[in-house]
Amino acid sequence: MPSSAALGVAPTANAPARRPARRSLSTLPFLAPSVIVLLLWMIVPLAMTLHFSFIRYNLLNPALGGFAGWSNYEFLLTDPALWTALANTLLLVGWVLVITVGLGTLLAVLFDQDFPGRGIARLLVIAPFFVMPTVSALIWKNLMMHPINGVMAFVSRSLGFTPVDWFAEFPLTSVIIIVAWQWLPFALLILLTAIQSLDHEQREAARMDGAGPVSMFVFIILPHLGRAIGVVVMIETIFLLTVFAEILVTTSGGPGLATTNLAFLIYMRALLEFDVGGASAGGVIAIVLANIVAFFLVRAIARNLAT
Structure with missing residues (x-):
């Protein structure tokens, strides 16, 4: 008797078409080397730090x-220096977050507008993020905040004021300004990307309903930026807890423990x-x-x- 395929008849439900068998391959042998290297990379330094913290080891x-x-x-x-360092760390992280998130939000709204030279302006405002921390600290110390030859001293003398020795009179504030200048472009990039993902129809509907720039910013843009601001705060906080090069180059932790x-x-x-x-x-x-x-x-x- 000829088969159903030879007669041009489709297979019935009682005779389902055969499917090629698939071999189930375990991914564990492929992932194991990467996982082992990652664990060793994390656990070995942590274990050594814990070990040295419980022994007397003076070079x-x-x-x-x-x-x-x-x-x-x-x-x-029981060392007062630890609590001073913790306070300085929290002040540094807190103020840099306030500056970068606040100015980053305002600049993101500004650079979302269409104006002549917007591409060049965006490039210039993002540039500080690609400057190494040591280089930026040297620039601010010797070119911007120097009490004699710095740009700020020149502006102060031009306006009839006495130049300020920033690193002697306001050491922690100076470090905060330097670090905030470095991290502001990062916050701007994230927040500007988030603003550009905002639905234009929602903006047009709000404008047609009579919403002004302030209402648009408070009730539409800020709620939309909530998640992006959270990401910026999380990433910056993790890195700002380990700020080191800017302090070493400018103040070396001083005067005293003011910037430690x-x-x-x-x-x-x-x-x-x-x-x-x-x-x-x-x-x-x-x-x-x-x-x-x-x-x-x-x-x-x-x-x-x-x-």
């Missing part, structure tokens, strides 16, 4: 060693006082602080994305 006196217990942590937690943050305090303990054990204890405290901040930021952003 100037190698004979002084042994298990120290919690003495490194006790000494660090947690990262610079760890550097002082390890490479200036040669106390590897105390510096490792400070590193563990910095890791705990960074993870606490990241935990709350990630939860806040995840809640914002879910709404």
Whole structure:
């Protein structure tokens, strides 16, 4: 009897067409090397930091060693320099976030408008983000804020005012200005991209309903930028907790401890006082602080994305 295919009849439901069998391949052998390297890259430095934080290890006196217990942590937690460094760290992070998010939002709204030379203006305002921290710190220290030859001193003398020695009179403010100048282009890029994704029909509908520029900004643009602002805050906070080059080049943590943050305090303990054990204890405290901040930021952003 001829088959149904030979007669040109489609197979019935009782005789389904055969499908080629697929082999199930496990992806574990392919992922394992990358996962192992990543874990080693993370765990080995953390384990060594924890190890050194519980021993006496001073580079100037190698004979002084042994298990120290919690003495490194006790000494660090009772040292007023730690709390000054933590306060400076929080002030630095907080003010840089306020400046970059505030000015970044206003500049993003401005650069979203159509005006002559907008492309060149965007390029110039984004350029500081590609300058290395050490170079930008040197530029601000020697060209902008120098009390004699700096641009700010020249402007002050031209207006009849006495030039300000920024790094002596306002050291932490000077560092905040430098770091904010570096991170403002990053915030601008993220926020400008978010504004450009706003539906133009929604804007036109608001304009037709009589919404002015202020109402448009408060009730349409700002709510739309909520998630982008959360991303900017999270990424900047993680990096701003480790600001180091700007402080080393400009003030070296001084005068006194006026500009010493947690990262610079760890550097002082390890490479200036040669106390590897105390510096490792400070590193563990910095890791705990960074993870606490990241935990709350990630939860806040995840809640914002879910709404």
